[in-house]
Amino acid sequence: MAADAVQPGFATTVEALRLRSWRLGSGQPMGVIDQFTEADFQHIVDDRADVHISSRDGRFYLGWFPNSRPGGDGEDWVKDEGWVIAVTGTANVPGYRMSFGTETPAEIILAVVTQILGTSRPL
Numbered sequence: 001m002a003a004d005a006v007q008p009g010f011a012t013t014v015e016a017l018r019l020r021s022w023r024l025g026s027g028q029p030m031g032v033i034d035q036f037t038e039a040d041f042q043h044i045v046d047d048r049a050d051v052h053i054s055s056r057d058g059r060f061y062l063g064w065f066p067n068s069r070p071g072g073d074g075e076d077w078v079k080d081e082g083w084v085i086a087v088t089g090t091a092n093v094p095g096y097r098m099s100f101g102t103e104t105p106a107e108i109i110l111a112v113v114t115q116i117l118g119t120s121r122p123l
Contacts, residue, residue, distance in 0.1 A: 082103070
């Protein structure tokens, strides 16, 4: 494809773009929540209908905030945050935290949770 010096930008064709369809929309959160058994995890649904799940040892946390996380004035970092996943580290190895927007497909969250739970081992 030759560049057109008269018109700025670039030119292409629809075929060259290789358009794709992508999973969009929040989906069904129960597929994620159902991964956590009562035997190994504590479940709390608060007065906002937010769901909080933690491992019995307290090192894993998953929060689902269907209407985004609550926050005060000046706390834009929680705006549109729908999912929070955190694993607490140890004295020698730091933990990690990740968050996803309210419109992140639940299937994506399920894949992440499945991978994390697959790394967990009883001591």
